[in-house]
Every structure is written in C-alpha cells, then in structure tokens.
Amino acid sequence: MPRRAVQFWCAIVIVGLLAGVAGAATTLLLHAIEHATYHYSLGTLLSGVEGSGHLRRALGPMLGGALAGLGWWWLRRRAAVPTLGAAIPEAVGTGGPLPRRALSIDAGLQVLLVGSGASLGREGAPRQLAASWGDLGTSKLALTARDRDILLACAAGAGLGAVYAVPLGGALFAARILMGTWHPRVLGVALITSSLAVAVAAPVTHFEHAVQWPRADVSYLFVFLALALAPLAAAVGLTFDTVMTKARPTVQPRSWRLIPAIAAAGLLTGVCSLWLPELPGNGRSILQVSVNSGLTLAAAVAILLLKPLLTALFLRAGAVGGLITPALATGAAAGSIVALALNQWAGAELNVAAVSLTCAAGVLAITQRSPLFAALFVWELARPPLWLLAVFGLSAWGAHVIAQRRAAKTGTAASR
Incomplete structure (x- = not known):
C-alpha cells in the first residue's frame, strides 16, 4: 500500500477517535453545568428544572449568560472566531491550521451557555472541538488539500454523531450538508469516523438517545x-x-x-x-x-x-x-x-x-x-x-x- 494511503487511513482513525473524545468531553461538561445551574444530581434537565426553586430557575440562565458573554467579549477582542464553515475552506486553501485555540474556547463558552439553560443547540461545540483536535492530531501527516478537506468535514460530522449517538446522522451531516456530495470516498470516511466517534463516546453517552420512543402502535395509514x-x-x-x-x-x-x-x-x-x-x-x-x-x-x-x-x-x-x-x-x-x-x-x-x-x-x-x-x-x-x-x-x-x-x-x- 502506498505511503500516502497508509497515512490517510491513519488520519481517518485519529480523527474518529479524537471526535469521540470531543463528544464525550462536551457531554460531561454540559451535564456538569446543568447540574450546577439547577442543583440536581439525577435525572434529566427537565426534572432538574422542575425540581429547582423559582429564584434559581430564573437567575441561573442569566448568570450563565453573563459569564459566557464575558468570555466572548474577552475572546473576540483578542482573536477572530470564524464559523467552522468558513474556517475549514480557508485552512485547506492556505495550507495553514485551523484557529484551534479560538474555536476550542468558543466551543467551551457555547457549552457553558447551553448548559445554564440557553435556548440554543449543543451540537456546535463538539463539531468545533472535533475539527480542531482532528486538525492538530493529523498535522504531522502528509495529506493533500482534498484529503484534509474531507477529514475536517468528517471530524465535524463525527462530533455531532458522538454527542447524540447517531452515527448515520453524523456521517450524512458531513457528506451532504458540509461537503454536498455523494462521493463514495467521502461517504466511506464519514461513516468510519462517525462510527468510531460514537463508540469512543459510548462510556459517557451510553448510546442514550435524546428521545425515548413510547413504543405506541402506529397505523401504516x-x-x-x-x-x-x-x-x-x-x-x-x-x-x-x-x-x-x-x-x-x-x-x-x-x-x-x-x-x-x-x-x-x-x-x-x-x-x-x-x-x-x-x-x-x-x-x-x-x-x-x-x-x-x-x-x-x-x-x-x-x-x-x-x-x-x-x-x-x-x-x-x-x-x-x-x-x-x-x-x-x-x-x-x-x-x-x-x-x-x-x-x-x-x-x-x-x-x-x-x-x-x-x-x-x-x-x-x-x-x-x-x-x-x-x-x-x-x-x-x-x-x-x-x-x-x-x-x-x-x-x-x-x-x-x-x-x-x-x-x-x-x-x-x-x-x-
């Protein structure tokens, strides 16, 4: 097998593993912030909100918002924080790294805000962390611009798959939404990285799905x-x-x-x-x-x-x-x-x-x-x-x- 192909396969494994770690880390941090905000130890966020006092329920999201706002004010005064959709093409085109530090800090602030009750999705943070860590983990490998483009997009999709335990959804997000292609090579890399990430994050997520189907009967009509x-x-x-x-x-x-x-x-x-x-x-x-x-x-x-x-x-x-x-x-x-x-x-x-x-x-x-x-x-x-x-x-x-x-x-x- 050519050396380039060996390095590309190594990069696929590295990206999948690091995306799983990113998904597990953001999940643990999110749960810790939720438990601290609403002062509960067991159960879902809804049970924690329902069991908390009115003052904590009202002021918890405000305090989290103030802390996250302070963090973003500090971060944005020191560095540009591009969206992942803009950062990946720029890094691939110039051959330079992603703004890893800025994206990682931004991801942590997103988790802080969502964990304290903000009405925003939590999937942005693991996507950014997975792409940043995957970029760092594969920085010493000899990858073409196309290889790197595929790997960074698949890392982001794998981060999404890891936090929600949805390997197919994470793979499709990378291939169809981020890259807009059905190319077999892209789909294959996306499926491998997303599946690896979900497996690595499993000790934290326990393959738990966001919605528990009540197993009610539904007519084919x-x-x-x-x-x-x-x-x-x-x-x-x-x-x-x-x-x-x-x-x-x-x-x-x-x-x-x-x-x-x-x-x-x-x-x-x-x-x-x-x-x-x-x-x-x-x-x-x-x-x-x-x-x-x-x-x-x-x-x-x-x-x-x-x-x-x-x-x-x-x-x-x-x-x-x-x-x-x-x-x-x-x-x-x-x-x-x-x-x-x-x-x-x-x-x-x-x-x-x-x-x-x-x-x-x-x-x-x-x-x-x-x-x-x-x-x-x-x-x-x-x-x-x-x-x-x-x-x-x-x-x-x-x-x-x-x-x-x-x-x-x-x-x-x-x-x-």
Missing part, C-alpha cells in the same frame, strides 16, 4: 398523513429559518454590551421557565414531552412561539450555538398542536409522538436543506419502528419540495 403535514412543516421551517437569519448579526459583537445582552436573554428564558420548564436548554426537554404526549394544547402553542423567539434573542445578543435541536423542538411543538387539536375537537385518535416527530423532520429538512439527513437524524434520535423512517422521509421531502418551489417563485418575482 400514517404514511398519508405525513404528506398532509408537509405544508405545515414547510411553513414552520421557513419561518424559523427566516427569523434566525434575521436575528444573527452580520458581524460578531465585540463590545462589552454583549454581556448584559446575553444575560438579559438568559433572564427572560429563566422567567418563562417558571411556567414552561421545558424551555431551557437545547430543546431535548420539548422533544421528550412531545413524544410522551406530555404537553397540553396551550403549552404546545406557547412553546411554538417562545422557543424560536428565545433562540433568536440569544443569537441577536451575540451568542453562538447550534440550531438543529431548537428547530426540531419547534417542529415537534407544531406537530403536537395538530395532533392534540384533532384528537380533542375532531375525535381523532392520532399518535401524538408520531405526528410530533414527523413534523419535526419536515422542519429540520427546511433548516438544514437536506430531507434525507433530517429523516434519518430524527429516526436515530428516537429509534421508533423502522418503517416510520419512510414516514419521516415523506414529510421531510414534501416540506423540502414546497420550500424549493417557493424559493423559485420568489426568485422569479424578484427578477421581474
């Missing part, structure tokens, strides 16, 4: 409802995407004002959690209660409005975080509204868990622009019956097609 839910998922997804795009500043704030701004967003989240304890965190609590039919119709409506609003406030204030789980939570809330309303007012007997996840898959297809990734990611999160993967796929594909047609009409109208 549900396939037809998936297409009916597609327009709703498209509307919610397009609205969510538009709000987040407008909320995100064009230039990262570096002024000291981002400290009180992020703290204020945290305080508002904490105050809202006095009535809706599902709101703090990345959205896992909302997904879980939606799947377990634990939401009332009024609560689902409130969450549908407040979850994207709070997420947008954190982004507007200058915070950084993922959007995958907030989008899923918003979609699940919309699906719960449909199921609960039809069951209550029309005498239907819809499975709330299946409707929630189907709508969530459609929303994620819009925000990530990949229906296959959305369907597979949602299925891996909950592990419902295998045939429901086709249902999620139909909803995601339908929402994606609607969004594409809308974009085409908007583009035509704009050109006129």
Whole structure:
C-alpha cells in the first residue's frame, strides 16, 4: 500500500477517535453545568428544572449568560472566531491550521451557555472541538488539500454523531450538508469516523438517545398523513429559518454590551421557565414531552412561539450555538398542536409522538436543506419502528419540495 494511503487511513482513525473524545468531553461538561445551574444530581434537565426553586430557575440562565458573554467579549477582542464553515475552506486553501485555540474556547463558552439553560443547540461545540483536535492530531501527516478537506468535514460530522449517538446522522451531516456530495470516498470516511466517534463516546453517552420512543402502535395509514403535514412543516421551517437569519448579526459583537445582552436573554428564558420548564436548554426537554404526549394544547402553542423567539434573542445578543435541536423542538411543538387539536375537537385518535416527530423532520429538512439527513437524524434520535423512517422521509421531502418551489417563485418575482 502506498505511503500516502497508509497515512490517510491513519488520519481517518485519529480523527474518529479524537471526535469521540470531543463528544464525550462536551457531554460531561454540559451535564456538569446543568447540574450546577439547577442543583440536581439525577435525572434529566427537565426534572432538574422542575425540581429547582423559582429564584434559581430564573437567575441561573442569566448568570450563565453573563459569564459566557464575558468570555466572548474577552475572546473576540483578542482573536477572530470564524464559523467552522468558513474556517475549514480557508485552512485547506492556505495550507495553514485551523484557529484551534479560538474555536476550542468558543466551543467551551457555547457549552457553558447551553448548559445554564440557553435556548440554543449543543451540537456546535463538539463539531468545533472535533475539527480542531482532528486538525492538530493529523498535522504531522502528509495529506493533500482534498484529503484534509474531507477529514475536517468528517471530524465535524463525527462530533455531532458522538454527542447524540447517531452515527448515520453524523456521517450524512458531513457528506451532504458540509461537503454536498455523494462521493463514495467521502461517504466511506464519514461513516468510519462517525462510527468510531460514537463508540469512543459510548462510556459517557451510553448510546442514550435524546428521545425515548413510547413504543405506541402506529397505523401504516400514517404514511398519508405525513404528506398532509408537509405544508405545515414547510411553513414552520421557513419561518424559523427566516427569523434566525434575521436575528444573527452580520458581524460578531465585540463590545462589552454583549454581556448584559446575553444575560438579559438568559433572564427572560429563566422567567418563562417558571411556567414552561421545558424551555431551557437545547430543546431535548420539548422533544421528550412531545413524544410522551406530555404537553397540553396551550403549552404546545406557547412553546411554538417562545422557543424560536428565545433562540433568536440569544443569537441577536451575540451568542453562538447550534440550531438543529431548537428547530426540531419547534417542529415537534407544531406537530403536537395538530395532533392534540384533532384528537380533542375532531375525535381523532392520532399518535401524538408520531405526528410530533414527523413534523419535526419536515422542519429540520427546511433548516438544514437536506430531507434525507433530517429523516434519518430524527429516526436515530428516537429509534421508533423502522418503517416510520419512510414516514419521516415523506414529510421531510414534501416540506423540502414546497420550500424549493417557493424559493423559485420568489426568485422569479424578484427578477421581474
């Protein structure tokens, strides 16, 4: 075997192992911050929020936001912190390293903010750490620019796969969303690195999935409802995407004002959690209660409005975080509204868990622009019956097609 091929295979193993370590490290840190913020020792974040006192529930996210804002103010005054999507092409094009120190510190601040209750996703931090550590671990190997591009993208996808225990989802994220290709070489590297990362992080994650499927029976006729839910998922997804795009500043704030701004967003989240304890965190609590039919119709409506609003406030204030789980939570809330309303007012007997996840898959297809990734990611999160993967796929594909047609009409109208 040629020496270059040997080094590339060594790099694949190194990247997969380090991505798993990054996923395990961020998971441990996140849980430690959650337990410290809400002062609980066992159970989920939702149980911790529900069991904490009102003062701690209100002020915990504010304090976490202030500390994270202070960290970002210090970091951004000393170094540029590019997004991973911008950092990888620049590093590959110039042949230089990723800004590892800046990306690693930024990732730690994201975990601090999300762990203290911010309405942002936690998947951005392990992606950044995995790419940074993978870049460092393979820096002595003789890799071509193309090899390095593939490895860094696969490292980011493997970091995502590790924290959520979704090897297929992590691989598709790397190949389809980050690299936009079906090339067998890319897919193969993505599958190997993501699987390795999930296995390495297993002692910490225990292969635990974000959503526990209630094992309720679902009729095969549900396939037809998936297409009916597609327009709703498209509307919610397009609205969510538009709000987040407008909320995100064009230039990262570096002024000291981002400290009180992020703290204020945290305080508002904490105050809202006095009535809706599902709101703090990345959205896992909302997904879980939606799947377990634990939401009332009024609560689902409130969450549908407040979850994207709070997420947008954190982004507007200058915070950084993922959007995958907030989008899923918003979609699940919309699906719960449909199921609960039809069951209550029309005498239907819809499975709330299946409707929630189907709508969530459609929303994620819009925000990530990949229906296959959305369907597979949602299925891996909950592990419902295998045939429901086709249902999620139909909803995601339908929402994606609607969004594409809308974009085409908007583009035509704009050109006129």
